[in-house]
Amino acid sequence: MTDITNLTxxxxxxxxPLGNQIGRVHRLWRSxxxxxxxxxxxxxxxxxxxxxxxxxxxxxxxxxxxQELGIEMPSLTRTLGxxxxxxMLERRPHPTDKxxxxxxxxxxxxxxxxxxxxxxxxxxxxxxRDLTPAAVQQLMQTLDLMERNxxxxxxxTSAATAVEDSL
Amino acid sequence: MTDITNLTxxxxxxxxPLGNQIGRVHRLWRSxxxxxxxxxxxxxxxxxxxxxxxxxxxxxxxxxxxQELGIEMPSLTRTLGxxxxxxMLERRPHPTDKxxxxxxxxxxxxxxxxxxxxxxxxxxxxxxRDLTPAAVQQLMQTLDLMERNxxxxxxxTSAATAVEDSL
DNA sequence: CAAAAATACTTAGCAAGCTAACTAAATTAC
DNA sequence: GTAATTTAGTTAGCTTGCTAAGTATTTTTG
Numbered sequence: 001m002t003d004i005t006n007l008t009x010x011x012x013x014x015x016x017p018l019g020n021q022i023g024r025v026h027r028l029w030r031s032x033x034x035x036x037x038x039x040x041x042x043x044x045x046x047x048x049x050x051x052x053x054x055x056x057x058x059x060x061x062x063x064x065x066x067q068e069l070g071i072e073m074p075s076l077t078r079t080l081g082x083x084x085x086x087x088m089l090e091r092r093p094h095p096t097d098k099x100x101x102x103x104x105x106x107x108x109x110x111x112x113x114x115x116x117x118x119x120x121x122x123x124x125x126x127x128x129r130d131l132t133p134a135a136v137q138q139l140m141q142t143l144d145l146m147e148r149n150x151x152x153x154x155x156x157t158s159a160a161t162a163v164e165d166s167l
Numbered sequence: 168m169t170d171i172t173n174l175t176x177x178x179x180x181x182x183x184p185l186g187n188q189i190g191r192v193h194r195l196w197r198s199x200x201x202x203x204x205x206x207x208x209x210x211x212x213x214x215x216x217x218x219x220x221x222x223x224x225x226x227x228x229x230x231x232x233x234q235e236l237g238i239e240m241p242s243l244t245r246t247l248g249x250x251x252x253x254x255m256l257e258r259r260p261h262p263t264d265k266x267x268x269x270x271x272x273x274x275x276x277x278x279x280x281x282x283x284x285x286x287x288x289x290x291x292x293x294x295x296r297d298l299t300p301a302a303v304q305q306l307m308q309t310l311d312l313m314e315r316n317x318x319x320x321x322x323x324t325s326a327a328t329a330v331e332d333s334l
Numbered sequence: 335c336a337a338a339a340a341t342a343c344t345t346a347g348c349a350a351g352c353t354a355a356c357t358a359a360a361t362t363a364c
Numbered sequence: 365g366t367a368a369t370t371t372a373g374t375t376a377g378c379t380t381g382c383t384a385a386g387t388a389t390t391t392t393t394g
Contacts, residue, residue: 009300014288017222018307019196020215024237025310026193027351028317029186030380035321045380048187055184063342070191075381077344099342099389121181127316131309133176139309140185142302143192149294150195154202194381197350212350230372242351244374266359266372 029127036119040112041086045079047116050088053103054113061100062091088112196294203286207279208253212246214283217255220270221280228267229258255279 030044037047052068053060060068066076080103083089088109094100105113128136197211204214219235220227227235233243247270250256255276261267272280295303 009304010295013295013300013303014291016307017215017218018291018303019193019200020219020236021307021310021314022189022196023193023351025314025317026186026190028314028321029189031352032317032320033186034379043379048184051184052187061342069187071380072382073343074345074383078380081344094342097342097390101343123320124181124185126320127313128177128180129316131312133180135305135309136180136185137176138302138305140183140188142298142306143188145298146294147188147192147195149296150192150199153199153290153293154195190381198382201349210349228372238350239352240373241353241375245350248374261372264360264372268373 032123032127033120036123037116040115040119042112042116045075046083046086046088047120049076049079049083050105050109050113050116051120053089053105054117058104059102061094061102063100065103083109199290199294200287203290204283207282207286209279209283212242213250213253213255214287216243216246216250217272217276217280217283218287220256220272221284225271226269228261228269230267232270250276 033047034042034044040047042050048069049065053065056065056068062073062076062080066073069076080089080091084091087106090104090106091101092104094102200214201209201211207214209217215236216232220232223232223235229240229243229247233240236243247256247258251258254273257271257273258268259271261269
């Protein structure tokens with residue numbers, strides 16, 4: 001019924017730089033958190049790794065954590081090196097696989113983690129101001145769909161030729 | 168009426184790493200476009216600058232373009248240097264303000280721009296697959312609100328102490 | 335079971351955002 | 365009208381993502 005409207009709206013949308021907006025929000029988000037946790041010697045990549053290791057559970061391998069974070073191994077290796085250097089984490093040998101390392105919090109890491117959790121929840125709360133749970137839910141769903149679309153597109157390698165209809 | 172539900176949902180949301188999801192989508196978006204336009208010697212920052220200059224209109228200053236892009240001047244300076252080097256853009260002196268430069272496309276830049284517009288619209292179309300215009304609209308609105316919340320938070324400088332309620 | 339392929343991790347170097355600190359011109363203030 | 369401040373742009377160097385290429389195991393395969 002609203003097909004024509006949809007088509008018109010869709011065409012208009014294709015000109016809007018949504019990707020930039022997403023990037024901007026991400027940078028602002030990062031800034032807000034970095035400002036809040038810098039007294040803990042934490043940067044975005046560091047606290048992110050800490051929190052996700054907590055979610056995954058101690059003993060996870062670097063590979064598993066990279067997967068969880070959605071980043072590549074080299075990016076994570078660097079950050080973990082810093083966290084080990086800061087005495088937040090330990091790399092212990094994997095019980096059966098000599099290639100792999102398992103990740104554990106140090107006592108100092110545990111303490112920092114507690115503060116991080118509190119801190120990041122406060123920030124999220126501020127960022128969600130005036131947003132309904134439904135809106136946040138919707139945001140996550142839409143982003144998830146876009147993420148899957150992007151992965152599909154990239155998997156098709158020659159992304160440029162994915163769509164050629166005139167619309 | 169759904170206050171209790173809302174509160175429960177809200178608490179749950181505060182634990183979800185939405186910031187990471189946003190970052191992930193941004194990186195995937197960037198990858199998809201980079202893959203599509205690399206034959207034009209374009210990277211994300213370059214094509215972004217080109218498209219936004221087009222939107223702003225030729226003759227814009229670097230300051231205006233940085234504002235439009237939502238990035239800082241030094242980030243833009245580097246990218247513009249590359250685009251001038253690649254013979255896509257020209258920096259011309261501002262008619263009245265000797266500090267400022269005005270930006271213009273070269274003929275080669277114009278040609279590249281045309282291809283870029285087509286290319287990025289195709290990619291956006293692929294990324295919006297299975298999304299309704301309403302969902303995209305909602306996404307932009309929610310992101311916009313979060314962007315404003317983040318700016319407010321950052322403007323309060325001591326972001327850490329912004330909220331202290333127990334919740 | 336030895337050779338080939340895959341996997342966990344690392345190192346090196348690029349991309350594009352940022353802040354801090356600088357110059358030169360314009361504006362404001364006294 | 366000069367002095368102080370602001371603004372446009374740059375340069376230098378940090379962060380954190382990436383890919384490419386290398387090592388050491390593990391797994392697969394012929």
